[in-house]
Amino acid sequence: MNEIRIFSPASIANLSCGYDILGVCLDKVGDEILVRKTKKRGVVITKITGQKLSKDIRLNVAGVSASALLNETEVDCGFEIEIHKGIKPGSGIGSSAASSAGSVFAINQLIGKPYSNKELVKFAMEGEKAASGSLHADNVAAVLLGGFTFVRNSSKNDYFKLNSPIELAFTIIHPQIEIKTSDSRAIVKKHVSLQEMTEQSANIGSFVTGLYTEDYELIGRSIEDNVIEPLRSILIPKFNELKKTSLYNGALGCGISGSGPSVFAISKGASTAKKVGVSMGKIYNELDLEYDIHISYVNDIGIKILEFK
Amino acid sequence: MNEIRIFSPASIANLSCGYDILGVCLDKVGDEILVRKTKKRGVVITKITGQKLSKDIRLNVAGVSASALLNETEVDCGFEIEIHKGIKPGSGIGSSAASSAGSVFAINQLIGKPYSNKELVKFAMEGEKAASGSLHADNVAAVLLGGFTFVRNSSKNDYFKLNSPIELAFTIIHPQIEIKTSDSRAIVKKHVSLQEMTEQSANIGSFVTGLYTEDYELIGRSIEDNVIEPLRSILIPKFNELKKTSLYNGALGCGISGSGPSVFAISKGASTAKKVGVSMGKIYNELDLEYDIHISYVNDIGIKILEFK
Numbered sequence: 031m032n033e034i035r036i037f038s039p040a041s042i043a044n045l046s047c048g049y050d051i052l053g054v055c056l057d058k059v060g061d062e063i064l065v066r067k068t069k070k071r072g073v074v075i076t077k078i079t080g081q082k083l084s085k086d087i088r089l090n091v092a093g094v095s096a097s098a099l100l101n102e103t104e105v106d107c108g109f110e111i112e113i114h115k116g117i118k119p120g121s122g123i124g125s126s127a128a129s130s131a132g133s134v135f136a137i138n139q140l141i142g143k144p145y146s147n148k149e150l151v152k153f154a155m156e157g158e159k160a161a162s163g164s165l166h167a168d169n170v171a172a173v174l175l176g177g178f179t180f181v182r183n184s185s186k187n188d189y190f191k192l193n194s195p196i197e198l199a200f201t202i203i204h205p206q207i208e209i210k211t212s213d214s215r216a217i218v219k220k221h222v223s224l225q226e227m228t229e230q231s232a233n234i235g236s237f238v239t240g241l242y243t244e245d246y247e248l249i250g251r252s253i254e255d256n257v258i259e260p261l262r263s264i265l266i267p268k269f270n271e272l273k274k275t276s277l278y279n280g281a282l283g284c285g286i287s288g289s290g291p292s293v294f295a296i297s298k299g300a301s302t303a304k305k306v307g308v309s310m311g312k313i314y315n316e317l318d319l320e321y322d323i324h325i326s327y328v329n330d331i332g333i334k335i336l337e338f339k
Numbered sequence: 340m341n342e343i344r345i346f347s348p349a350s351i352a353n354l355s356c357g358y359d360i361l362g363v364c365l366d367k368v369g370d371e372i373l374v375r376k377t378k379k380r381g382v383v384i385t386k387i388t389g390q391k392l393s394k395d396i397r398l399n400v401a402g403v404s405a406s407a408l409l410n411e412t413e414v415d416c417g418f419e420i421e422i423h424k425g426i427k428p429g430s431g432i433g434s435s436a437a438s439s440a441g442s443v444f445a446i447n448q449l450i451g452k453p454y455s456n457k458e459l460v461k462f463a464m465e466g467e468k469a470a471s472g473s474l475h476a477d478n479v480a481a482v483l484l485g486g487f488t489f490v491r492n493s494s495k496n497d498y499f500k501l502n503s504p505i506e507l508a509f510t511i512i513h514p515q516i517e518i519k520t521s522d523s524r525a526i527v528k529k530h531v532s533l534q535e536m537t538e539q540s541a542n543i544g545s546f547v548t549g550l551y552t553e554d555y556e557l558i559g560r561s562i563e564d565n566v567i568e569p570l571r572s573i574l575i576p577k578f579n580e581l582k583k584t585s586l587y588n589g590a591l592g593c594g595i596s597g598s599g600p601s602v603f604a605i606s607k608g609a610s611t612a613k614k615v616g617v618s619m620g621k622i623y624n625e626l627d628l629e630y631d632i633h634i635s636y637v638n639d640i641g642i643k644i645l646e647f648k
Contacts, residue, residue: 049533051541182545182561190557192548224358224529227536227566232360234544236491239501242551248499252491257536 033066034139035337038132039329040117041124042200042294043168046255046285047233051181053124053172056200057329061128062114062336063092065136071108073097080115091126091157092133098156099134105141120208122292123324127169130157135174135333147174147332151189163212169288176332178241194328195244199303201281203272203310204292206320209265214289217261226257246298250282253296259286266291268313275309300325342375343448343647347441348638349426350433351509351603352477355564355594356542360490362433362481365509366638370437371423371645372401374445380417382406389424400435400466401442407465408443414450429517431601432633436478439466444483444642456483456641460498472521478597485641487550503637504553508612510590512581512619513601515629518574523598526570535566555607559591562605568595575600577622584618609634 039060043053061080068074073096075085087093092111100109111133117125131154138145145153154170167184175191182188222230233252240249263269263286272293276284280302281295293310297303307323314321348369352362370389377383382405384394396402401420409418420442426434440463447454463479476493484500491497531539542561549558572578572595581602585593589611590604602619606612616632623630 048540048544050537051544180541180544180548182541182557188545188560190545190548193551218533220533221530222533222536224527224531224566227531227539228359230536231357231540231543232489232491234540235357235360235489235547236497236499238544238547239489239499239551242502242548248491251497257533 031140031338033064033339034136034335035062035064036132036136037334037336038063038128038135039173039333040324041127041169041172042202043124043172043288044258044286045237046253046259046283047230047237049230049255049258050166050168052178052234053168054178055172055176055329055332056123056324056326058326059123059324060116061132062116063129063132063136064112065133065140066110067140068108068110073100073109073111075111075113077112078115081119083115083119089160090129091161092129094160095130095154095157096133096137099137099150099153103141103144109137109140118204121204122209122286122288122290123202123204124169124173124288126158126161127154127173130154131170131173132333139335139338148187148189150174152187155184162215164215174332177328177330180238192238193241194330195241195246195249197246197298198249198328199297199300200326201276201295201297201303201307201310202287202292202324202326203307203314204322205267205314207267207291209289209291214262214265218258219261222257229256246282250296253283253285255285262286262290266293267317267319269293271313272310275313276306279306279309281306300327340449340647342373343445344371344373344645345441345445346643346645347372347437347444348482348642349633350436350478350481351511352433352481352597353567353595354546355562355568355592356539356546358539358564358567359475359477361487361543362477363487364481364485364638364641365432365633365635367635368425368432368633370425370441372438372441372445373421374442374449375419376449377417377419382409382418382420384420384422386421387424390428392424392428399438400470401438403469404439404463404466405442405446408446408462412450412453418446418449427513430513431518431595431597431599432511432513433478433482433597435467435470436463436482439463440479440482441642448644448647457496457498459483461496464493471524473524482641486637486639489547501547502550503639504550504555504558506555506607507558507637508606508609509635510585510604510606510612510616510619511596511601511633511635512616512623513631514576514623516576516600518598518600523571523574527567528570531566538565555591559605562592562594564594571595571599575602576626576628578602580622581619584622585615588615588618590615609636
């Protein structure tokens with residue numbers, strides 16, 4: 031195999047109750063990445079479409095993660111990367127994760143798969159670190175493993191995939207404002223009360239239970255965050271109204287996607303998810319604020335190979 | 340039915356990663372409670388064996404919870420309660436919970452079961468409040484529902500039962516010192532770092548995942564608590580040594596039972612649990628400290644009816 035073209039999907043981290051530990055992989059929206067073997071060693075990014083981003087491999091997350099992989103692996107060739115961004119940077123649905131995870135996934139395929147997808151998480155995290163300043167695995171684990179993923183301890187590579195109830199559908203609304211992950215992380219408070227810790231623990235435990243028992247109501251009411259959301263939601267236009275209308279229109283739960291500004295809602299079935307999306311769109315129409323809306327079931331596969339030769 | 344005799348079991352709360360939200364019901368060790376209908380209205384405690392405890396229904400937790408139930412329920416009779424304590428108060432394995440839950444369970448049976456076991460939790464919690472000063476449901480929910488139980492929100496009666504992997508066996512060692520729950524709660528710090536909250540959330544989510552996927556290793560490594568254990572373990576003689584020897588002898592995880600002083604270990608299979616118990620006992624033999632040891636699988640039923648007429 032000399033060339034591979036993949037689809038590397040968007041993802042939602044945190045999901046309200048799982049700050050830095052929970053993620054889910056989405057469908058349809060994502061980046062397309064083409065990687066080609068070259069005789070000359072090293073990594074070069076030859077083309078980026080869809081967004082204006084640096085091609086410098088020390089600055090572009092796809093280059094950073096690819097370099098991390100190649101620093102640990104002996105190969106007798108180099109790689110050219112083309113990135114077609116389908117996810118807007120700073121949207122809060124894992125733009126950097128899609129590129130970081132995508133480049134290492136593609137290179138791993140081209141060199142005969144010496145690593146499992148789970149083992150690739152640590153390289154992809156280097157891209158995340160370049161983007162946000164911290165090694166967090168919640169988005170990249172979701173992209174590489176697919177489905178709902180849980181990060182128990184990223185420094186011990188302790189990640190795993192959870193069960194995904196088949197009817198869970200996501201609505202994501204992305205207001206066209208940019209919040210950098212590093213800025214959004216900065217406003218989070220450094221200490222919480224024991225009561226808040228207990229509530230957060232109660233919700234993540236209940237959420238996981240809901241996934242395994244396929245109890246949609248329990249999943250919905252566990253989408254609760256009294257720690258981070260009250261602070262970060264200030265940066266998101268009309269957050270409380272979005273949440274209210276989504277729940278009124280049948281969503282099971284609603285919260286901030288990653289560090290925002292995207293807001294997600296979960297529903298049982300895509301038709302409810304679409305109705306929820308329309309109701310959220312109305313809020314931003316009234317503000318004359320531009321936005322994107324995505325409707326997606328859980329992508330239980332993760333990155334998809336589109337073509338290779 | 341005019342008289343009922345029940346076995347109301349011991350339980351472990353917290354289980355390291357689930358402070359105030361996780362509990363498990365044990366087998367073999369517990370209280371026997373006999374409740375008899377009387378013509379005269381009201382509740383009286385006529386006999387207590389096994390421990391010296393007050394028979395005043397405003398002070399004895401079984402009387403407090405029974406009174407809470409009868410305040411909400413119209414009945415044309417009264418009740419006599421006999422309690423045969425098999426659990427030592429202050430042991431940290433749910434002594435007050437067994438009595439609080441047992442009395443309301445027995446009365447509910449005698450009056451034709453107007454309440455589900457889940458609905459009885461709120462009455463039993465009143466007994467817990469009398470014992471420790473706070474309304475916590477983790478032990479009483481485990482006793483009334485059986486198995487592993489999760490308390491998402493006790494003020495909203497949001498409790499549920501989790502899956503119990505069949506080979507999970509508990510070793511409990513109870514050093515013969517008394518720590519009052521109210522004292523042990525007092526030394527817990529009131530604030531934690533965001534990092535500690537994330538770690539605690541990661542462990543409870545992983546623990547629940549392990550219960551559903553029956554991944555014994557994952558269950559074991561999720562028995563971790565960097566928040567409460569470092570403070571409470573100071574009150575428990577040789578806690579670190581007990582933990583070390585239990586893990587060395589094959590336990591999957593080890594922590595403080597409830598607010599202590601009992602220490603629990605979990606193992607796969609009763610033979611490992613017994614071996615772990617012997618190794619823990621040696622530590623206290625060297626100290627000349629008296630102790631009890633219990634070995635128990637998970638009691639998935641909860642309270643058992645022994646006899647009625």
